[in-house]
Amino acid sequence: MTKTLWAVLLSLVFGIAPARAAVVVTPPAVRLDNPEASQQLLVTLPAADGTRTAKYEIADPAIAGVDAAGMVTPKAEGRTEVRITHSGETIRIPVEVTGLKAPRPVSFEQEIIPILTKASCNSGGCHGKAEGQAGFKLSVFGFDPAADYQALVNDARGRRIFPASPENSLLLAKGTGQIPHGGGKKLDKDNLRYRRLMRWLKEGTLYSGSPVSPVTAIEVEPSQRTLALGSTQQLRVTAVAADGSRRCVTAEAEYDSNAGTIAGVDGRGLVTAGDKPGEAAILVRYMGQVTVCRVTLPRPGVKFPRPAEANFVDKHVWDKLERLGIPPSDPAEDAAFLRRVYLDTIGTLPTADEAKAYLADASPDKRAKLIDRLLDRPEYADFWALKWSDILKVDKDAVTPQGAVAMTRWIRRQFADNRPYDAITRDIVTAQGSTTAEGPAALYKSLGTPEIAARSISQVFLGVRIECAECHHHPSERWGQDDYWALAGMFSGVTRKPLPGGSEAVVWKGGVDLGPKVSKKANGTQTIPAKPLGAASREYAPTDDRRKVLAxxxxxxxxxxxxxxxxNRLWSHYFGRGLVEPLDDMRATNPASNEPLLAALAAHLREKKYDLKAFTKTLLLSRAYQLSSKPTPANQTDEQNFSHAAVKPMPAEVLLDAVSQVTGVAEKFNGWPEGYRAIQVWDNRMPSYFFHIFGRPVRYSVCECERxxxxxxxxxxxxxNSPEIGAKVRSRNGLARKLSDSDKKPEAIIDEVFLTALSRRPNDTERAKMLEAFADGDRKNATEDVLWAILNSKEFLYNR
Known part of the structure; x- marks a missing residue:
């Protein structure tokens, strides 16, 4: 019989209360083996963290010390114990201190570099930037220890180090603030980092010779934790070395939260929960190794009836909301759903007649039928061609006007024909031929080097950002320089050759392996074998198009x-926020807000053989997509779990088309035939003040954040106030004039404007307010005023 069952039996039969849940302290023993070692103790209760509320006492303060946060540090060799008292219970943890009388030498690479990193000395905002700072340059995040050693010890005639009097070294004087320092005070004389630097200086600033084994991984405890709102949780970080040894690096690691309003973290690894439910990932970084602690904050005492499920999407969304205690909003009304799904799917407003017909339709499956109709409309291809032209950098200046036309037409045809996404991707990655023929070849004019091609293709199609690994190990992911240059080598044979008539063709002309320290023409003795991210290396014949292997x-x-x-990209578009944010920064240290849902979506897409329309229909049919954007008091602070629909601004082109459609006056684009809509215009450099202020991207990067x-x-x-929009409102051929010249009553005019702009009829309060404009009998001005007021309303400007 288990202890739990036995305790329950005692309670029921004999009236004996079960024992209080024990306090757990880890690790069960502390061993400190050098003068600057430290060990963080964790005190855990079944439903709380007790580390910062426990009381600590060292039996022999001459051997070791312990602070109020449970950090144990050495003072002299010997044995003692820490007594931890919490909730009336006392636990004793043995402590052994060794290695103080004849300590092993300090390792510059393994023990000094982490100090510079923790103090941000080698960050991009300080001495780690390309030109350094104040004549002192370090490698970013310590990726090149040999160069850092040279800069610190030998450069500037060794002025930063004073071997004869280590405590007066410029390194320490500036770090402790004794001498003015642009970065401010970074060290306290009584902390372990200062003492380690001092010992390294006294030992003669050795670069090698220390037996400290390199770190191969780090572990964080706890790796997952459910916290009450406003509570705290101490983390402990352990470095695992190549020789299997382990040491606590809690005081030396770096910490960051991907959702600071949910749960923040300080430099000692103390996580503090916020006052709203949700999840946060606490990134932990040490010596190029990264890991994550997942923190969940449920709303206490909230139970709600689960809404019905239309498909697997709803199951995963409701599961998460139920776990967090965040009830979803009600379903969106028909008018709100109608306008939302039009704008999301085809970038176009429904007409007043379309709105009337849909609102009058009483069939239970009218939403599914509407989705099918929208996915088959030509505007679907127009709108998604615009979006992917942004993503694929179809910049007229970079790829030429002819190339821009060719790529835009090709992209549009892929969506019109509903080609599988994997086939589209393969064609893009392996593109070749004329850059002015209809196809994706012009892309390689904007991806001018193998490095640019590698990081752009990776970000767009894999959601992996590897750009920073060009020069140093990725600060929050496993990718390093070897991975970056290996992927770049997959594009090293892409070149362009001139064609008759002045155009160019993209061709493959023999790939070579690349590397960060050699010319692209080098013979490969210092190069990195080309391979996809995380894949095995292989041999390539000189004529092999490596991009086909990559595809x-x-x-x-x-x-x-x-x-x-x-x-994730499609989810972000339709739901207003990615499951992973930023949407193209997918990594273990930036986990999805709903990991089971993302896995299920990916499996569903594979099952559908990358049919984007079928996948989109699954998203749109879910009840989660069809929720109202009106938050409830219980979910109004939720920004990551899709308890209510997001309110999304219209893209510049969609908004201009909407203004033109509602006013009844088409926009005239310079040099374009009349009747073209903004979402059909391929010329991203066409001058337009409207596009400029409403955020049309210049297509400089592949990131959707550029918009x-x-x-x-x-x-x-x-x-x-713009005269162009005012002219549309007052146009003699526009909607306002047609309505004012008609025999419609003011009530009918107001209804028509609302249906045209908002896909709904006004409520009684709105109708009464709008009727005041007609009080003086001037139908023309009144109708124009009503239309102008609606065009400037938040409801019109946003997709809800």
Whole structure:
């Protein structure tokens, strides 16, 4: 019989209360083996963290010390114990201190570099930037210890180190603030980092000779934790070395939260929960190794009836909301759903007639039928061609106007024909031929080097950002320089040759392996073998187009990045926020807000053989997508779990088309035939003040973040005062004039404007307010005022 069952039996039969849940302290023993060693103790209760509320006492303070946060440090060799008292219970942890009388030498690479990193000395904002700072340059995050040693010990005639009097070394004087330092005070004389630096200086600033084994992994405890709102949790970080040894590096590791409003973390690894439910990932970084602690904050005491499930999407969303105690909003009304799904799917507003017909339809499956109709409309291909032209950098200046037309037409045809996404990707990655023929070859004019091609293709199709690994190990992921240059080598044979008539063709002309310290023309003695990310190396014949191998690997069924990346991108578009944010920064240290859902979406996409329309229909049919954007008091602070629909700004092109459609006056684009809509225009450099202030991207990068979405005063002023929009409202051929010249009553005019702009009829309060404009009998001005007011409303400007 288990202890738990025995305790329950005693309670029921004999009235004996079960014992109080024990306090758990880890590790069970502390061993400190050098003068600057430290060990963080964790005190854990069944439902709380007791580390910062426990009381600590050292039996022999001459041997070791312990602070109020449970950090044990050495003072003299010997044995003692720590007594931890919490909730009336006392636990004794043995402590052994060794290695103080004849300590092993300090390792510059393994023990000094972490100090510089913790103090941010080698960050990009300080001495780690390309030109250094104040004549002192370090490698970013310590990726090149040999160069850092040279800069610290030998450069500037060794002025930073004073061997004859180590305590007066410039390194320590500036670090402790004794001498003015632009980075401020970084060290206290009584802390372990200062003492380690001092010992290294006294030992003669050795670069090698220390037996400290390199770190191969780090572990964080706890790796997952459910916390009450406003509570805390201490973390402990352990470095695992190549020789199997382990040491506590809690005081030396770096910490960051991906959702600081949910749970923040300080430099000692203390996690503090916020006041709203959700999840946060606490990134822990040490010596190029990274790991994550997942923190969950449920809302206490909340139970709600689970809504019905339309498909697997709802199951995973409801599971997460139920676990967090966040009830979802009600389903969106028909008018809100109608307008939302039009704008999301085809970037176009429904007409007033379409809105009337849909609102009058009483069939239970009308939403599913509407989704099918939208996915078959030509505007679907127009809109998604615009989006992917942004992502694929179809910049007229970079790829030429002819190339821009060719790529845009090709992209549009892929969506019109609903080609599988993996086939589209393969064509893009392996593109060749004329850059002015309809196809994706012009892409390689904007991806001008193997390095740019590698990081762009990786970010777009794999959701993996490797750009920073060009110069140093990725600060929050496993990718290093070897991975970066190995992937770049997959594109090293791409070149362009001139064609008759002045155009160019993309061709493959023999790939070579690349590397960070050699010319691209080097013979490979110092190069890195080309291979996809995380894949095994292989031999290539000089004529092999390595991109075909890359495309096979990318679109293969076992690829861990490809299907999740496009699943997350599409989810972000329709739901207003990715399961992973930023949407193209997918890594173990930036986990999805709902990992089971992302895995299920990726599996569903593979099952559908990368049919984007079928996948999109699954998203749109889910009840989660069809929730109202109106938050409830219980979910209004939720920003990551999709308890209510997101309110999304319209893209610049969609907004301009909407203004034109509602006013009944088409936009005239310079040099374009009349009747073209903004989402059909391929010319990303066409001058337009409207596009400029509403955030049209210049297609400089493959990141969707380039498109501006933040509201501004300039936008509001333009909508209210621009002569171009005013002319559309007052046009003799526009909607306002047609309505005012008709025999419709004011009530009917107001209804028509609302249906045209908002896909709904006004409520009684809105109708009464709008009728006041007609009080003086001037139908023309009144109708224009009503239309102008609606165009400037938040409801019109945002997709809800």
């Amino acid at each position: 096979d690997w990318m679109t293969g069924p076992e690829n861990p990045f490809f299907a999740p990346a496009i699943s 501006g979405t933040d509201p501004s005063i300039a936008q509001a002023l333009h909508l209210m």
